[in-house]
Amino acid sequence: MSINYFRSAIENMEGYVPGEQPIGKKFIKLNTNENPYPPSPKVFDAVKARLNESMRLYPDSAMTKVKEKAATIYGVDSGEILVGNGSDDILSILIRTVVGKSDSVALTEPTYSLYKTLAEIQEGRIEKYPLTEGVCIPEEMFSSKAKLVFLARPNAPTGASFALDEVERLARSIKGVLLIDEAYADFADDNCLELYRRCDNIVLSRTLSKSYSLAGIRLGLAIGRPEVITQMTKVKDSYNVNALTGAAAIAALDDVDHMQKNVQIVKRDRAFLKVGLSRMGIESFPSQANFVMTRFAENGKAKSIFSKLREAGFLVRYFHLDYLGECLRITVGKHQEVVAFLDVLDKILHGDRK
Ligand SMILES: Cc1ncc(COP(=O)(O)O)c(C=O)c1O
Missing domain, CATH: 3.90.1150.10 (Aspartate Aminotransferase, domain 1)
Structure with a gap:
């Protein structure tokens, strides 16, 4: 160069x-980690096709077709998926499902700043685990008794990933739910889908904002055990995802x-x-x-x-x-x-x- x-x-x-x-x-x-390339042309066609008089109707509140499509891609059952208005919505739904006032929420420092904000809104107690070198899960975190542990993998804002076996050790040693935020997983060498199958306290969050170039349409997904997804479904707004976003998401997921x-x-x-x-x-x-x-x-x-x-x-x-x-x-x-x-x-x- x-x-x-x-x-x-x-x-x-x-x-x-x-x-x-x-x-x-x-x-x-x-500055905001958007994808510089446009989404699949199928997305534009799908949204245009949805611009018709059916917009007077409410969307499917469960986003059944998005769930079915995502379930095929991630190799899970559609009952293990919840669709959100971006993965920020998923994170907010999960914390409202799992964490009550004064419950502990664990997070690394640094990490995605929204975790702390959500924990504060929930009036939870925040346990911070410093990443002094930025790449290893801090040893003290393994003994956390928090109701919810947030782990971004790859992490933001560092971009570094944590070793899979360390993440498994974390899932097995903590007492609460482990939310692994996989917003950037498509850019990484590996992901936690296999681990999710082995550890029943893991919930994964995914987004179409980054790898699918669709930050503007707001579509996020939670992958979790059906019992957790059922509870999260009770907490979410009924129509948290609009019909045009639903159509765009199905088209995007159709063009991996x-x-x-x-x-x-x-x-x-x-x-x-x-x-x-x-x-x-x-x-x-x-x-x-x-x-x-x-x-x-x-x-x-x-x-x-x-x-x-x-x-x-x-x-x-x-x-x-x-x-x-x-x-x-x-x-x-x-x-x-x-x-x-x-x-x-x-x-x-x-x-x-x-
Ligand atoms: C780690 C992480 N999780 C979630 C998000 C939010 O993604 P979404 O656009 O799906 O709400 C971001 C956005 O930058 C992020 O960095």
Whole structure:
């Protein structure tokens, strides 16, 4: 990867004018882990076909067809699936099902920030387990007696995954329900579906927001034992998923090939991004997701790079994390976007070396 290679990539990039301020222009959005590629064309056809007078009717509150489709893909019974308005909805339904006031909720630190918010709303007691190196389940977590343990695998915002045998040990040693959030599992080398079959206290959550490129339609899934799903169904809003989302989800799940092709491209560019960063001497966590998180030891450095990237038209996410310090998280965009990002970052760090 030469600097000239980066530069020509920027010049070819749609809507990007080098040297100009992005005020009033489009930003290159690498901050919320969306998929840079469009969903399957089947999704557009399915939604268009659903735009008819049947919209006056309420949707199927159980989303039976989505459940059946998902059950086939994940190799479970449709009674083991609950459909939600994004996986955020699934997480909220589960905590309201399992956790009462003053019950304990365990989570790693850092992890997806919504877990803590939901636990606070539920007036639960939060047990935090620091990930000092970011990649191993903390030993103290194995003896947690919490009603609900949240584990994002791959984790956010680090992107790192936890070893499967460690996750199994966690499921078997805790007293409560283990929610494994698999929002990014399609970008990872493995997932917890097999483990779910072996351990009956595991609930998995999945989403169409990331690998299926459908963050805007809001569709999440819980996979759990029928008894848990039955209880969760009592807690959810009756019509938590709308008819157009249902139609889009069935079409997306009908085209797993499309999703997998996009995932392969994202994984290739994830590797490209990591190599580019390491050539600039920037440390990043091992990522199994569609983003890469970098860590900066020098105080204020990440914040300053974040601001300069923004001025140059690139949105990334800045974190100041307990235990891990100052970090930037970069979503893997289209190849041209990654190339351009690396070029701009290089200029920020080393000036114009042309
Ligand atoms: C770990 C994790 N879980 C869940 C979500 C939310 O996904 P959804 O769009 O399905 O609500 C995110 C979104 O960024 C996430 O990072």
